[in-house]
Amino acid sequence: MIEDASGWQGNPQHEFAPANEGELAELLAKATADRQRVTIAGALTGVTGGAIPEDGWSISLKALNQIEVTPGTAHVGAGATLKEVQQAALATGQFFPPDPTEHWASIGGMIANNASGSRSFLFGSTRRHIAALRVCFMDGDLRTFRAGDAVDFFVPQVAIPNTTKHQAGYPLKPGMDWIDLITGSEGTLGVIVSAELKLMPAPTDLINGVVFFPNNDKALDAVSVWRSVEGLRMLEYCDADSIDLLRSRFEGIPAGAACLIIEQVGDDPDPWLDRLEESGAYDEASWFALGGADRERFRQFRHALPEDVNDIVRRNGFQKMGSDFAVPFERNRDMMDYYYQTLATFPAPHVIFGHIGDAHVHVNLLPESADQVEMGKALMLQFAKHAVELGGTVGAEHGLGKRKRHLLALQFTGKDIQAMKDVKTRLDPHWLLAPGNLFETRG
Ligand SMILES: Cc1cc2nc3c(=O)[nH]c(=O)nc-3n(C[C@H](O)[C@H](O)[C@H](O)COP(=O)(O)OP(=O)(O)OC[C@H]3O[C@@H](n4cnc5c(N)ncnc54)[C@H](O)[C@@H]3O)c2cc1C
Numbered sequence: 001m002i003e004d005a006s007g008w009q010g011n012p013q014h015e016f017a018p019a020n021e022g023e024l025a026e027l028l029a030k031a032t033a034d035r036q037r038v039t040i041a042g043a044l045t046g047v048t049g050g051a052i053p054e055d056g057w058s059i060s061l062k063a064l065n066q067i068e069v070t071p072g073t074a075h076v077g078a079g080a081t082l083k084e085v086q087q088a089a090l091a092t093g094q095f096f097p098p099d100p101t102e103h104w105a106s107i108g109g110m111i112a113n114n115a116s117g118s119r120s121f122l123f124g125s126t127r128r129h130i131a132a133l134r135v136c137f138m139d140g141d142l143r144t145f146r147a148g149d150a151v152d153f154f155v156p157q158v159a160i161p162n163t164t165k166h167q168a169g170y171p172l173k174p175g176m177d178w179i180d181l182i183t184g185s186e187g188t189l190g191v192i193v194s195a196e197l198k199l200m201p202a203p204t205d206l207i208n209g210v211v212f213f214p215n216n217d218k219a220l221d222a223v224s225v226w227r228s229v230e231g232l233r234m235l236e237y238c239d240a241d242s243i244d245l246l247r248s249r250f251e252g253i254p255a256g257a258a259c260l261i262i263e264q265v266g267d268d269p270d271p272w273l274d275r276l277e278e279s280g281a282y283d284e285a286s287w288f289a290l291g292g293a294d295r296e297r298f299r300q301f302r303h304a305l306p307e308d309v310n311d312i313v314r315r316n317g318f319q320k321m322g323s324d325f326a327v328p329f330e331r332n333r334d335m336m337d338y339y340y341q342t343l344a345t346f347p348a349p350h351v352i353f354g355h356i357g358d359a360h361v362h363v364n365l366l367p368e369s370a371d372q373v374e375m376g377k378a379l380m381l382q383f384a385k386h387a388v389e390l391g392g393t394v395g396a397e398h399g400l401g402k403r404k405r406h407l408l409a410l411q412f413t414g415k416d417i418q419a420m421k422d423v424k425t426r427l428d429p430h431w432l433l434a435p436g437n438l439f440e441t442r443g
Pocket of ligand 1: 004005039040041042043044045046047049050051052061078099100101102104105106107108109110111112113114115116117118186187188190191192193303306307397398401434437
């Protein structure tokens with residue numbers, strides 16, 4: 001039995017861990033010959049069931065974990081973890097910008113999900129940071145694609161929402177790059193074997209703070225105020241209920257407070273001083289980093305939230321129930337108000353935190369009974385519909401996998417979904433790769 005971080009489980013008939021790309025290619029060719037269904041497992045930190053097979057073979061790429069860092073690039077196997085890549089990059093004064101906070105994610109999983117996370121405010125998602133991809137298709141064919149290599153067949157344009165983050169379905173457009181197609185395809189088109197990642201020089205100066213506010217409203221009002229700070233690379237929101245989950249483990253949290261977690265490249269604190277006063281923040285009680293140890297504490301503080309939420313739901317005997325919707329930034333406050341008004345009558349505990357600078361937060365419900373799970377599912381659907389009505393996306397960074405694939409039809413027309421299925425059929429004619437991910441039925 002294997003399970004991802006959301007608690008979604010599956011029982012593959014066989015589990016494989018090829019030692020190199022040649023073995024992987026042979027396995028995929030054999031699976032095609034035998035019409036075996038195949039699902040790729042990364043580090044299983046995903047939260048949509050994407051890496052969990054409904055049946056057939058599970059293939060892990062954990063042995064393909066080589067890392068070679070050169071100025072500006074890292075050549076890495078799909079099985080290398082983000083933490084290992086960051087450590088190797090840092091040793092040369094560089095870093096890999098995408099930061100899905102879960103640093104045990106594999107690079108293959110990050111690329112397959114086009115992961116983004118807390119620093120995406122400045123750096124965007126994983127897709128933007130790939131120079132080349134090596135991919136193995138179901139017939140065993142191994143191909144390398146570099147940025148600028150356009151797909152060699154026609155793909156139509158599908159409508160992409162006007163959000164700063166979007167990760168649901170294939171972002172089809174005529175003349176698109178192979179890298180853009182494979183990245184974010186959730187393991188449905190080909191297996192990512194290795195990648196050439198673009199590295200940036202590690203910044204020498206950073207200003208970090210966990211800025212507390214008396215309540216959620218004050219913190220939300222401050223988002224636009226902080227968003228304009230030059231060099232801002234992280235603008236995260238944790239509401240008062242989220243922070244309460246962490247209170248017993250982190251000292252110095254003001255009572256009833258909500259917070260923004262902020263990171264800026266640079267060393268000029270002036271923009272912060274003005275904004276602290278203007279936005280009614282608790283300036284004395286807020287936390288400011290004096291060095292790497294503080295920054296690491298702030299990272300742990302932020303990352304403890306999704307970890308705690310996942311643990312609580314699973315201890316209650318259920319699976320993660322978290323949203324991943326984003327809206328255009330000008331509709332951010334409308335969406336947040338809608339969440340809070342609607343949740344006012346939801347009987348179970350709930351928390352909201354996440355990437356507010358991108359108008360993208362995670363609403364997490366913590367149901368305590370089967371009835372509340374059903375109510376929660378209906379609520380999530382309602383939220384997804386509202387996000388789309390506001391011009392937003394049903395999936396901003398986690399992908400849809402199996403648990404959220406029903407949302408694809410809220411975002412896209414039947415024609416758009418058929419166009420995506422046509423691409424899948426072209427690259428995986430027998431629909432053997434990642435069955436059940438993204439699409440409820442075969443095209
Ligand atoms: C506490 C916590 C916090 C998180 N925070 C964030 C966040 O802020 N931002 C964010 O974007 N995500 C976040 N995630 C989700 C998760 O970490 C990311 O989706 C990550 O990219 C998954 O990587 P993985 O290696 O664990 O992939 P897996 O979970 O193993 O797989 C994910 C998908 O990728 C496919 N896949 C994996 N490897 C390959 C490959 N080599 N080739 C083809 N397909 C492949 C799988 O089949 C599956 O569909 C969080 C998760 C947790 C548990």
